[in-house]
Amino acid sequence: MTEYLTTGTNLPPYMIFPRFLLDSDLSETTKLLYMLLLDRARLSMKNDGWADAQGHVFIYFTITDLAAALHKGEMTIKNSLTALESCGLIVRKRQGAGFPNCIYVKIPSGPATQTDRKLSGRETENCPMDRQKIVPVTDRKLSGNKKEINKNHSENKRSKAVPAVYGKYQNVFLTENELCDLKRDVPDWQQYIEKLSSYMASSGKTYQNHAATIRSWAMRDKPASTTRNYNYEEGESL
Numbered sequence: 001m002t003e004y005l006t007t008g009t010n011l012p013p014y015m016i017f018p019r020f021l022l023d024s025d026l027s028e029t030t031k032l033l034y035m036l037l038l039d040r041a042r043l044s045m046k047n048d049g050w051a052d053a054q055g056h057v058f059i060y061f062t063i064t065d066l067a068a069a070l071h072k073g074e075m076t077i078k079n080s081l082t083a084l085e086s087c088g089l090i091v092r093k094r095q096g097a098g099f100p101n102c103i104y105v106k107i108p109s110g111p112a113t114q115t116d117r118k119l120s121g122r123e124t125e126n127c128p129m130d131r132q133k134i135v136p137v138t139d140r141k142l143s144g145n146k147k148e149i150n151k152n153h154s155e156n157k158r159s160k161a162v163p164a165v166y167g168k169y170q171n172v173f174l175t176e177n178e179l180c181d182l183k184r185d186v187p188d189w190q191q192y193i194e195k196l197s198s199y200m201a202s203s204g205k206t207y208q209n210h211a212a213t214i215r216s217w218a219m220r221d222k223p224a225s226t227t228r229n230y231n232y233e234e235g236e237s238l
Contacts, residue, residue: 167197
């Protein structure tokens with residue numbers, strides 16, 4: 001069901017699409033990917049702990065999570081990330097084995113036409129990964145191998161440790177493992193996420209660990225019940 005816009009309509013959550021992308025030769029997937037990364041970077045700007053020593057804001061966003069968010073294949077996401085990096089719209093820094101890349105989202109500093117047309121849509125879709133050799137389609141194996149399966153398993157495992165955004169105001173950060181623990185231990189976990197999101201948005205206060213904060217609030221609101229002693233001496237009445 002839909003409704004007409006009025007001057008008092010509350011718009012649904014939305015992302016910013018920079019105008020300079022309209023004149024870009026990047027593929028549509030790459031444009032959407034940049035919009036998604038820019039939206040996550042905007043959240044990092046509003047929260048402590050997401051800037052390096054130089055004050056540059058960074059984000060964590062695994063290829064698996066990006067592919068799920070855009071409903072695209074992981075290879076398509078890798079190609080789009082490479083295209084964005086090639087034209088200077090993002091910078092990726094490795095954090096070591098077992099950790100996701102640190103992504104810095106950048107914006108054009110001068111006229112948009114100076115940076116927009118470095119890659120055409122065709123170049124973007126066919127752009128190989130960093131240090132990846134182009135292999136003809138006829139030479140590629142059609143079936144997956146054990147190495148690829150282990151790689152995907154490792155990426156899925158790492159993605160569980162990367163915070164995702166929750167709450168109406170998109171300011172509550174929880175890893176997949178933290179969310180699973182809250183679902184198990186806190187019956188009203190959804191209400192506490194929204195409560196924390198609204199409180200931080202209205203007060204400007206930040207917390208170092210959102211999962212620990214929600215758990216603390218839940219324990220405060222519902223303290224453990226005391227255990228009654230039903231033992232009695234012989235001859236005593238209950």
